[in-house]
Amino acid sequence: MASPVAARPGDPGPDGAVAPVLFVLASASPARLSVLRAAGVEPSVRVSSVDEDAVASALPEQTGPAEVVAALARAKAVDVADGLAVQARDADAPAHTVIVGCDSMLHIDGRLQGKPHTVEAARERWATMAGRSGDLLTGHCLLRIADGRVIAEAEGVCSTTVRFGTPSQAELEAYLASREPLEVAGAFTLDGLGGWFVDSLEGDPSSVIGIGLPLVRTLLRDVGLDVAQLWAGNAR
Incomplete structure (x- = not known):
C-alpha cells in the first residue's frame, strides 16, 4: 500500500529528453545493488546509520509485521535524506533525487525473523523453516528530494511466500559454515547458496532478494517519476 503526498511531475526537458534521476540506495546490501544494476540502474549507495533493533523496539506492541518492515525502511530512507539535505546546502543538487530504503524480514509461526x-x-x-513455508516481507520507502527537502513520499510492502526445502544435515552444516545465512533476513538467500534450499515462491522474486522492482516502479509513479528516468540517470 503506497502513501504518496503531493509531488511535482518529472516531465521531459525542453529538448524532449527524459530528465535523469539520481537514485540513492539507502542500503549496504550487495544483493539489492545487484538487482538494481541488472535492471539498468546504477544507484548511488548511501548506508544509513539506523539502529534497526532500536527502531523496532520503539514501535507500539500491536504493530503488525508489514508495518514493522515499513517503519524500518522509512527510518533508513529518512536518515540518508537528512544527510543529503545537509550536503545540498553546500553544493548543486540534481534536479531529481530519489532515495529508497528497504527492510526485509521473514514472517513464520507468527513471528518476524531478521538476521540471525x-x-x-x-x-x-x-x-x-525446513520443509515449510514463510512469508518474506520487504518494506520500501521512497523519498523524492528537491532543493534539499523531501517533496514527496511513498511506501509499500511486498509479501512473497517462500517454500523451503529440507537440506540434509551435511548440507545445512556446510551452508552455515559458509556464513552466508548469518547476515541476511530469514537466514537464507535466493540469489546465493541458499537458493539450493528454496523449492518455490509465490510472489515477486526480486523482493525476496531485497528490493521489489514492480513495487518500486509503482512508488516512482506515486511521486511523479518513472523508470525511464532511472535508466537515463545511470551515471554516478
Missing part, C-alpha cells in the same frame, strides 16, 4: 547473526541462531531458524 550467529551460526547457532541460524541453525535454530532452519530447524523451524
Whole structure:
C-alpha cells in the first residue's frame, strides 16, 4: 500500500529528453545493488546509520509485521535524506533525487525473523523453516528530494511466500559454515547458496532478494517519476 503526498511531475526537458534521476540506495546490501544494476540502474549507495533493533523496539506492541518492515525502511530512507539535505546546502543538487530504503524480514509461526547473526541462531531458524513455508516481507520507502527537502513520499510492502526445502544435515552444516545465512533476513538467500534450499515462491522474486522492482516502479509513479528516468540517470 503506497502513501504518496503531493509531488511535482518529472516531465521531459525542453529538448524532449527524459530528465535523469539520481537514485540513492539507502542500503549496504550487495544483493539489492545487484538487482538494481541488472535492471539498468546504477544507484548511488548511501548506508544509513539506523539502529534497526532500536527502531523496532520503539514501535507500539500491536504493530503488525508489514508495518514493522515499513517503519524500518522509512527510518533508513529518512536518515540518508537528512544527510543529503545537509550536503545540498553546500553544493548543486540534481534536479531529481530519489532515495529508497528497504527492510526485509521473514514472517513464520507468527513471528518476524531478521538476521540471525550467529551460526547457532541460524541453525535454530532452519530447524523451524525446513520443509515449510514463510512469508518474506520487504518494506520500501521512497523519498523524492528537491532543493534539499523531501517533496514527496511513498511506501509499500511486498509479501512473497517462500517454500523451503529440507537440506540434509551435511548440507545445512556446510551452508552455515559458509556464513552466508548469518547476515541476511530469514537466514537464507535466493540469489546465493541458499537458493539450493528454496523449492518455490509465490510472489515477486526480486523482493525476496531485497528490493521489489514492480513495487518500486509503482512508488516512482506515486511521486511523479518513472523508470525511464532511472535508466537515463545511470551515471554516478
